Amino acid sequence: MVAIKAHEAERTLARLDPAWRLILIYGPDAGLVSERAGTLARTSVDDPNDAFQLIRMDGDAIAADPLKLADEANTIGLFGGRRAIRVSPTSKPLLAAVEPLLAAPSQDAIVIVEAGDLQRTNPLRTACEKAKTALAVPCYGDAARDLGSIIDEMVRAAGKSIDRTSREHLAGLLGGDRQTSRREIEKLLLYVGAEPAIRDEHIDAIVGDTAQREQAMLVDAVFAGKLPVLDLAQAKLSSEGLDPGVMLGAVLRQALSLLKARQSIDAGRGLRDVVGTMRLPYPRIATTEAALNAWSSAKLSEAVGLLGNAILTTRQNTDMGRAVATRTLWTLARLARSGRPE
Template sequence: MVAIKAHEAERSLARLDPAWRLVLIYGPDAGLVSERAAGLARASVDDPQDGFQLVRMDGDAVAADPLKLADEANTIGLFGGRRAIRVSPTTKPLLAAVEPLLATPSQDALVIVEAGDLQRSNPLRTACEKAKTALAVPCYGDAARDLGTIIDEMVRGAGKSIDRATRDHLAGLLGGDRQTSRREIEKLMLYVGAEPAVLTEHVEAIVGDTAQREQAMLVDAVFAGKLAVLDLAQAKLMSEGLDPGVMLGAVLRQALALLKARQSVDAGRGVKDVVATMRLPYPRIATTEAALVAWSSPKLTEAVTLIGNAVLATRQDSEMGRAIATRALWTLARLGRAGRSE
């Protein structure tokens, strides 16, 4: 079996075994999937700009006519040299197109297949993991260490510097999607302009959103049962004029997201695997994992009903909105605290 762990991906792709003639790159982080596929494709040919050396194939077209991929992979280049075929993601089954190449690998071309979040039982993932001539590469959201590396590379590339505290602060504000993180850093570099160093105030002005962070703090406090943190976050948001209905709406969205995730856990998936698909900012990963452990599906269903009723009540009586929201949030927080004492 040629299946690797997520942390082994960079090393495996940098030192690709010649026996691997097909590489499946998959996962919930679409940006990272694309980045790794592009990097591998460039490294696998002499001239990435040559359309005969690097062939792009549409995943939907390959799924509609599975023989197209094998035909292209077995085409011998007119001028020799290395070739690579990069197949774009598709929601349609690709197993029929890939199976012939697993049975009889191309000797002329490296085939790179991009895919979304494939479950362990997915036929394409299973087939590639079992084949000796294929490599399956998982791509999950960036951890803080990965984000720190990306930040350092992009800041140096822009000819600037950043201290560790500012870098860690920036990493905490970025999400788990590689492309989105890069766009945010590029935007930050434009804002910094000619200044030699990236400062915390630059990050706060462009990437940081205090209201969003306080709202996230409130939501996580509710499901962690942290009453003191909830009280502080709610007081700050209320003082800033945030509507109680908006506050409850954020908690309701999290309750629905947790319920969906918890159902996946109940079906047999690991908590960390499920949370990895949610594309959360790094600081919220641990709190969400803890919430999934503490909250059962029935309790989350109860939470959705409770918050849904509270949202409706605030719409019907706006003058009592603050009191209604406070009561609902504290009721949920006590449920969260009870979940940790069970």
């Protein structure tokens, strides 16, 4: 079996075994999947700008006609040399297209397949992990160590410096998606301009707390009953590799906070007075006041129960985590809109 751990990906791709002719790069971090696939494709050919050496194929088109991939992989290049085929992500099944190449690998081309977050039981992932001629590479959200390496690389390339404290501060503000993190660092470098060193004041002025901002957007959307916003926030957080249980936990903390505040209001304290004691950032004051006006203590108690059960379910059955989280968050958002349980 050729399956590796996420932390082994960089080292393995840098020293690729020639026997591996099909590389499946998958995971919730779409930016990292794309970056690794692009790097591997470029280094697998002599001239990445030559369309006869580096062939890009649409995943949807291959899913519709599975034989296209094998036909292209077995085509002999007119001018010889190394060839690479890069297949874009698709939500449609690709197993039928990949199986012929696992049974009879191309000797002329390396095939690189990009995919989203594939569960352990996904047929495509399982087939590639079992094949001796394929490699399955998982891509999850950047850990602090990975972010530190990206920061060092980009800062050094820009001819600037950053001390350890500021580096850790910056890493703490970046999200889990590789491309989003790079864009944030690029904005920071532009902002710093001609100054030789990056300091905390530069970071605070220009780098948004991407992960926390999107998490706050999801939480507020749930209690405001804004289903389109909820869908968008959940999709962004999922693409960054945020665990469904973590999303539910953030909503549960807010539900408990709102319940405590609502009970104080029920006991006779004023809404503004209660919200003032919560020490909220300014943009969230209005959304919290609106939530407290819309949600009763009974409804919030029900929400706490629903979220507690959902979190327990995600821990007991990780494969169902995303589906459970989606169903629970939609139920709460509808409860916010209708005022009665679904």
